[in-house]
Amino acid sequence: MSPHAKTVASWGNLSHGGHMVAAPSFHDEIPMALNELIAQCRSVLPYGLGRSYGDVCLNTGKGLLLTERLDRFLTFDATSGILRAEAGVTIGEALRLTVPKGWFVPVTPGTKFVTLGGAVANDVHGKNHHLAGTFGRFVRKLALRRSDGSVTECGPDRERDLFRATIGGLGLTGLIEWVEIDLQPIASAEIEMQSLRFAGVEGFFEMSADSVSWPYVVSWIDCLSQGSALGRGIFMRGRHAETGALVAARAKGGLGIPVTPPVGLVTPLSVRLFNEAYYRRPGATFTGRTHFDPFFYPLDRLHHWNRAYGPRGFYQYQSVLPPETARRGTIEMLKCIAASGQASCLVVLKNFGDAPAAGMLSFPMAGTTLALDFPNRGNRTLALFAALDDIVVRCGGRLYAAKDARMVPAMFHGGYPELDRFRTFLDPAFDSDLKRRLSI
Incomplete structure (x- = not known):
């Protein structure tokens, strides 16, 4: 699990950059992996399946913490439709568990090869946005690990500002360890x-x-x-x-x-x-x-x-x-x-x-x-x-x-009116190519 060098590209294949990566397999391995990456590289970024098209999932020349092995279901209530899972679980894996029990993800993008952590960090949307809104609207709570070692459980009714910064926060507020979501009932696949x-x-x-x-x-x-x-x-x-x-x-x-x-x-x-x-x-x-x-x-x-x-x-x-x-x-x-x-x-x-x-x-x-x-x-x-x-x-x-x-930075800054407020929740050790390019 020790950090090692790896060339990583996003889904658009526009560039292939060298990174130091670590891939913890279990929850108790996360602190050491995170600390070693920060010590060696001075910054880190969570990385799911890399299905982002641009550079939001890259941290070239620095650290990536791969979440692909953190893919366990923690709880699933087939009566209420509440699912809690580690951030590396994909939408496809979630559907294999929940559809036979009559539950479906409330919002899905155009690929099921997206982790729950990635769905939160990019606040994905789907074909039902006109009625349902984004994925983040159905997140009940999540656990966020910061570089100072703290782990905060946040949601719409607790640590709400940090929660809103993390939903759609591009992986820059910390590492999402697990996510709890409300599913929607279905009668048929x-x-x-x-x-x-x-x-x-x-x-x-x-x-x-x-x-x-x-x-x-x-x-x-x-x-x-x-x-x-x-x-x-x-x-x-x-x-x-x-x-x-x-x-x-x-x-x-x-x-x-x-x-x-x-x-x-x-x-x-x-x-x-x-x-x-x-x-x-x-x-x-x-x-x-x-x-x-x-x-x-x-x-x-x-x-x-x-x-x-x-x-x-x-x-x-x-x-x-x-x-x-x-x-x-x-x-x-x-x-x-x-x-x-x-x-x-x-x-x-x-x-x-x-x-x-x-x-x-x-x-x-x-x-x-x-x-x-x-x-x-x-x-x-x-x-x-x-x-x-x-x-x-x-x-x-x-x-x-x-x-x-x-x-360009000016276009991003002009399009997102809550950017200044978001910046107050950045974790200083979390970075990305996109963050540097857009001067976030």
Whole structure:
């Protein structure tokens, strides 16, 4: 368990940095691992599965405390739906335990390969934000270890300010040792869903207004379409079925990309062909049932899909614009992207609700969020992001730090009004590439 050198990258594969890492297996090994990393490296950062796209999970040249072996369930009450587990437990592992008992995670991102600690530290959101809000709203309490050796149990009704700083706190307030959450009851592992085409971005806003009672709503859009087809896409909405088997997971398997190809497979031509085929496919219009796994986690069956972007990696750009500017700002952004010719086949457009933020640095707010993956094409890609930044700032929006790798400090500072208050809860020994880059 002694710290050792390791090269670590985030999911975007934009850079590969050397770190000193320690991976405690048991709770009583945490203090020594933390102290040794701080003594050797002067700073440390918790690291789950590394599914963050940018540099929020990196601490290059310094220490990482890996939580992957701290993955035990502590308590689960199948009557009340209260789950307490160590921070290294993943959403997928939690579902394997709870779904057969009739319980589901209250909020889930687009991959189940996320630890509970990571879900808290990035205050993840999902297809149900318009009704449920973020993951942090369902955290009952957590245990936070600070570099001074103290362990504080905090929650909405105890040490509330420290709790709100830790929810969405990017791993900078200390090490989350365990998390206790409220689950939601389900009667079936199946989802009743509808999938509908819309011919342009106005169709998205019309369908969104007509779908506010659906618990889960999300859209894929073709970001290369222009003219009257600008922002055409596929609108998906779903709800938990009221009858059916409580089967936790589908059969294992699926395809994967075994190695990183020498050149990226995501090109303007390949994306244009994919987008056209995906939009026109017969299954684009569908009403019926599906297991929750392909509904929530379609990309999880393509293992190591991030390798498709090649050795230069990729960026994800996710913004949110407030309701009063969302329509015009989204249209302006889509026009800018389409005109640039830079390709993204993984595009998500959805509306956020007005649930109060769980954390001081929680990303979601009422409005419309647009998330896109872009191959790293150097200055050309950065120039596109600068143009998108200008739109987001003018529209009063902000970017998601958990997926960012190049935002400038001024944009981050201007987008998060509770930043100064958050800073008072920073642990001086916890650091990250993102913290240094954004001058947090």
